[in-house]
Amino acid sequence: MTNALITKGKTISVALAGNPNAGKSTIFNALTGGRAHVGNWPGVTVEKKEGRFKYKEYEFLVTDLPGTYSLTAYSIDERIARDYVIKEKLDVVVSVTDSTNLERNLYLLVSFLELGVNSILDLNMADILEQRKVRVNTKKMEELLGTPVVMTSATKKAGLNELKEMIIRSKDRKIQPLRIDYGKEIEGAIKKVKESLSGVNSPYPVRFLSIKLLEGDVEIIKEVGELGYERSVESAMHEGSRLEVGFGYDLETEIIERRYGFIESIIRQCVRRVPTIEEKLTVSDKIDGIVTNKWLGIPIFAFLLWATFQLTFTVGGIFADFIDTFFGWLAESSAIWFASIGAPGWLSSFVGDGIISGVGAVFVFLPTILILFAFLSFLEDVGYMSRAAFVMDKAMHAIGLPGKSFIPMILGFGCNVPAIMSARTISSEKDRLLTILINPFISCSARLPVYVMFTGIFFKSNQGVVLFTLYMLGIVVAVLSAKLFKSTIPKLKGPVSPLVMELPPYRIPTLKGVSIHTWERGREFLKKAGTIIFAGVILIWLLASFPMSSEYASETTLIGLIGKFFAPLFRAAGFPFWQAAVALLFGIIAKEIVVGTFGTLFGGEGALSASLLKYFTPLSAYSFMVMSLLYIPCIAAIGVIYRETNSWKWTTFITVYSLVIGWVMATAVYQLGSLFI
Amino acid sequence: MEYALSESLEDYLMGIFIVSKQNKVVRLKDIAKERQVKLPSVVNALKELAEKGLISHERYSYVTFTDKGLNEAKKLYDRHKTVFKFLYEILGVTEFIAEKDAHRMEHDLTASTLDLLTKFTEFMEMSSKRGESRFPEQFKYFMETGKFPEIKSKEGGIMEKTKEKPLSELKRGESGKIVRIKKGIGALKGRLLTMGAVPGTVVRIKKVAPLGDPIDILILGYHLSLRKEEAEKIIVQEI
Ligand SMILES: Nc1nc2c(ncn2[C@@H]2O[C@H](COP(=O)(O)OP(=O)(O)O)[C@@H](O)[C@H]2O)c(=O)[nH]1
Ligand SMILES: [Mg+2]
Numbered sequence: 001m002t003n004a005l006i007t008k009g010k011t012i013s014v015a016l017a018g019n020p021n022a023g024k025s026t027i028f029n030a031l032t033g034g035r036a037h038v039g040n041w042p043g044v045t046v047e048k049k050e051g052r053f054k055y056k057e058y059e060f061l062v063t064d065l066p067g068t069y070s071l072t073a074y075s076i077d078e079r080i081a082r083d084y085v086i087k088e089k090l091d092v093v094v095s096v097t098d099s100t101n102l103e104r105n106l107y108l109l110v111s112f113l114e115l116g117v118n119s120i121l122d123l124n125m126a127d128i129l130e131q132r133k134v135r136v137n138t139k140k141m142e143e144l145l146g147t148p149v150v151m152t153s154a155t156k157k158a159g160l161n162e163l164k165e166m167i168i169r170s171k172d173r174k175i176q177p178l179r180i181d182y183g184k185e186i187e188g189a190i191k192k193v194k195e196s197l198s199g200v201n202s203p204y205p206v207r208f209l210s211i212k213l214l215e216g217d218v219e220i221i222k223e224v225g226e227l228g229y230e231r232s233v234e235s236a237m238h239e240g241s242r243l244e245v246g247f248g249y250d251l252e253t254e255i256i257e258r259r260y261g262f263i264e265s266i267i268r269q270c271v272r273r274v275p276t277i278e279e280k281l282t283v284s285d286k287i288d289g290i291v292t293n294k295w296l297g298i299p300i301f302a303f304l305l306w307a308t309f310q311l312t313f314t315v316g317g318i319f320a321d322f323i324d325t326f327f328g329w330l331a332e333s334s335a336i337w338f339a340s341i342g343a344p345g346w347l348s349s350f351v352g353d354g355i356i357s358g359v360g361a362v363f364v365f366l367p368t369i370l371i372l373f374a375f376l377s378f379l380e381d382v383g384y385m386s387r388a389a390f391v392m393d394k395a396m397h398a399i400g401l402p403g404k405s406f407i408p409m410i411l412g413f414g415c416n417v418p419a420i421m422s423a424r425t426i427s428s429e430k431d432r433l434l435t436i437l438i439n440p441f442i443s444c445s446a447r448l449p450v451y452v453m454f455t456g457i458f459f460k461s462n463q464g465v466v467l468f469t470l471y472m473l474g475i476v477v478a479v480l481s482a483k484l485f486k487s488t489i490p491k492l493k494g495p496v497s498p499l500v501m502e503l504p505p506y507r508i509p510t511l512k513g514v515s516i517h518t519w520e521r522g523r524e525f526l527k528k529a530g531t532i533i534f535a536g537v538i539l540i541w542l543l544a545s546f547p548m549s550s551e552y553a554s555e556t557t558l559i560g561l562i563g564k565f566f567a568p569l570f571r572a573a574g575f576p577f578w579q580a581a582v583a584l585l586f587g588i589i590a591k592e593i594v595v596g597t598f599g600t601l602f603g604g605e606g607a608l609s610a611s612l613l614k615y616f617t618p619l620s621a622y623s624f625m626v627m628s629l630l631y632i633p634c635i636a637a638i639g640v641i642y643r644e645t646n647s648w649k650w651t652t653f654i655t656v657y658s659l660v661i662g663w664v665m666a667t668a669v670y671q672l673g674s675l676f677i
Numbered sequence: 678m679e680y681a682l683s684e685s686l687e688d689y690l691m692g693i694f695i696v697s698k699q700n701k702v703v704r705l706k707d708i709a710k711e712r713q714v715k716l717p718s719v720v721n722a723l724k725e726l727a728e729k730g731l732i733s734h735e736r737y738s739y740v741t742f743t744d745k746g747l748n749e750a751k752k753l754y755d756r757h758k759t760v761f762k763f764l765y766e767i768l769g770v771t772e773f774i775a776e777k778d779a780h781r782m783e784h785d786l787t788a789s790t791l792d793l794l795t796k797f798t799e800f801m802e803m804s805s806k807r808g809e810s811r812f813p814e815q816f817k818y819f820m821e822t823g824k825f826p827e828i829k830s831k832e833g834g835i836m837e838k839t840k841e842k843p844l845s846e847l848k849r850g851e852s853g854k855i856v857r858i859k860k861g862i863g864a865l866k867g868r869l870l871t872m873g874a875v876p877g878t879v880v881r882i883k884k885v886a887p888l889g890d891p892i893d894i895l896i897l898g899y900h901l902s903l904r905k906e907e908a909e910k911i912i913v914q915e916i
Contacts, residue, residue: 074867104898393888394889500901
């Protein structure tokens with residue numbers, strides 16, 4: 001027990017901060033061994049990753065912060081990172097930098113130092129520096145910056161012990177905020193604003209506040225105002241206009257320029273580049289020459305998307321069959337076993353029809369989902385995703401969305417829930433709202449089970465093609481809806497937010513990085529499956545079992561009655577039988593439950609395909625898939641839409657809208673199809 | 678240098694270096710083309726360079742540098758580059774003449790003069806990049822008007838005389854030095870500045886997206902994509 005007491009006093013809290021793609025997550029994974037607690041930041045829905053590890057007698061508590069370029073919050077991600085660093089009493093902030101691009105990467109560190117944050121400069125990607133024969137004088141850098149410097153190579157796990165040692169050594173360091181000389185005039189202005197701020201009660205150093213006020217940082221202006229120092233805001237504005245008129249200064253520009261000047265002088269003094277052959281095309285540029293090529297860019301993008309789904313389907317199918325067989329065997333064995341011990345029929349049915357077929361219906365799609373996410377995280381880690389946004393921006397722009405909302409759209413193919421959350425990086429409220437509203441039409445992987453089931457039975461020879469058309473339909477509906485919303489809803493009118501997006505160098509992703517990412521997504525799916533879906537399946541079983549006098553899942557059970565009530569609505573769409581209506585109803589809980597419901601209603605995996613063949617034609621199967629694609633987002637998606645928009649009005653609007661669109665499209669498909677077939 | 682290379686050999690060494698930058702392997706005929714001489718002269722020169730231990734060249738094979746030779750070649754090449762830069766970028770001599778005169782100057786000037794010239798060029802580059810001095814602009818103004826510029830503000834006066842245009846008007850492959858970011862564009866300005874688009878930074882248009890927009894610019898050694906709409910807010914000076 002004394003052990004626990006000792007370790008208690010030796011917890012070190014560390015945050016990893018840095019530009020996007022600097023290698024924060026790779027370092028996080030290397031430090032924690034990939035074991036992370038994934039949650040949300042309070043009040044918002046940006047993913048928060050925390051992990052623990054032990055080194056020597058210390059317990060480290062690490063947080064992987066969202067990527068950020070500066071301390072001025074241009075997006076929610078940046079605000080979270082900034083607030084966390086400023087307001088949390090962290091022991092150490094590790095500023096992870098891509099050392100192959102120090103000039104821009106150091107900007108954030110310099111801001112931390114000005115803020116007086118206890119930070120360590122981690123020059124990551126040291127392996128690439130070595131390759132390029134660039135040498136960094138870390139001793140000198142430490143002197144000039146007044147902060148410890150360590151070199152790491154996260155993918156090669158080099159320098160990590162040094163990093164840990166350095167964290168331990170510097171955890172109790174006394175910090176003096178860094179002072180950059182902003183030149184005589186600006187320093188004069190800083191002094192004036194500082195005076196007006198005397199006595200202010202704020203977590204920020206006063207000099208930092210003054211500089212931010214002069215820079216015109218909106219958030220800081222608000223905070224200072226709320227502290228009752230409007231006077232200082234006015235003083236800063238006065239100083240600003242005085243310098244502007246008197247000296248032609250633009251303060252914001254001037255201050256940032258000075259910071260870059262400071263960084264440049266540091267680099268000049270500490271980085272020695274052995275003359276290499278300049279101007280040669282780098283590998284990254286060569287790849288870009290192809291994938292963003294005028295003629296090839298879009299075809300390559302379309303091909304990658306198509307290939308991803310084809311491969312997901314074929315390879316995922318092999319594993320899915322295996323799992324399918326396994327659960328079928330399990331259900332049968334359990335029935336035999338229950339019979340042998342003479343258990344009541346309802347118990348055997350509860351386990352076989354309820355639990356096993358429900359859980360099986362979820363697990364059977366896990367391989368497909370894992371493979372899909374492996375592809376998506378691979379493309380993300382390689383650096384292709386931002387190229388996709390680059391290539392597609394103009395097209396997205398045409399429908400009134402920024403290229404950035406392309407990424408949520410792509411993620412929507414995996415799951416609309418994280419996709420809707422990822423729309424947070426879009427800084428404009430309006431663009432974000434629009435992106436969120438159309439996202440449910442992007443066909444998520446939970447709908448894949450529905451397609452897999454139907455295409456496997458009705459479109460055996462061209463599963464891939466049918467699947468592709470459904471995905472395309474989702475995209476088309478999303479696009480047209482965006483157009484419609486933008487031209488009719490006042491709040492969504494107006495120009496798209498500006499595009500300022502880094503195209504990171506292509507990197508060979510690590511297997512570990514991709515698999516951790518993939519597993520996190522898979523786990524997310526399983527968690528949802530484990531709670532909501534399982535509850536849903538049990539609920540179906542109950543509804544299908546009561547009243548007990550009726551035969552299981554027959555027309556006279558509760559579920560049958562509900563289904564019968566709604567079934568006539570779907571006559572025009574080609575599936576006017578109560579089982580389909582019931583399946584759709586429960587699909588609201590989560591779309592994959594549609595499959596589980598059919599499984600339960602049509603008596604388990606074995607009998608399923610025979611029953612479906614009896615009830616559906618290929619055409620009505622297709623229109624049913626269209627309905628499943630478009631109607632009402634699942635409960636989890638509705639929940640997240642509410643959280644992100646913070647408005648029941650928008651949430652209700654999109655729920656009703658999608659229901660109507662789903663019905664209209666399914667009916668149109670069936671009616672038009674009937675004309676030709 | 679403990680050994681002196683003749684002017685012509687120095688040129689050969691540098692020529693081989695330039696060829697090696699452009700091609701995977703160095704062939705005799707490429708050197709001949711680069712130096713604009715006939716093959717036999719190349720063979721002679723190579724023999725001499727090989728004797729001095731700067732290159733190795735077996736008959737019928739490609740030319741490769743020895744470590745010593747590569748170092749020497751790089752030194753010569755860098756020297757050539759600075760002299761060229763001094764003539765072309767600072768004095769504003771035309772490219773063709775700058776190239777020609779650089780070849781002459783690099784051999785004829787005393788080492789210490791060359792050294793100072795190099796330092797001066799570096800200094801001018803830095804000072805204009807950091808935006809701390811306006812010597813290059815002032816000099817241009819002086820050349821154009823014959824008058825020493827009266828400067829009060831960073832944005833007025835002399836700037837109008839040099840060629841300023843929005844970044845969106847540069848074509849693929851062209852470069853510009855950032856003069857300022859337009860005002861009245863809200864948070865976008867701060868965003869651009871913090872990403873490194875501060876006055877004095879040199880940017881180059883690397884690519885244009887397949888549909889004609891956005892563009893990809895190289896800035897501070899990384900790639901940034903902007904729509905033309907955003908690029909229009911960045912005022913650059915052509916270089
Ligand atoms: N060569 C090299 N690549 C790295 C290193 N650290 C990270 N990477 C790669 O850089 C990319 C971005 O890393 P990631 O950890 O996702 O960056 P984050 O956005 O900061 O979390 C991934 O493809 C990594 O494999 C390193 O030290 N060396
Ligand atoms: Mg990350």
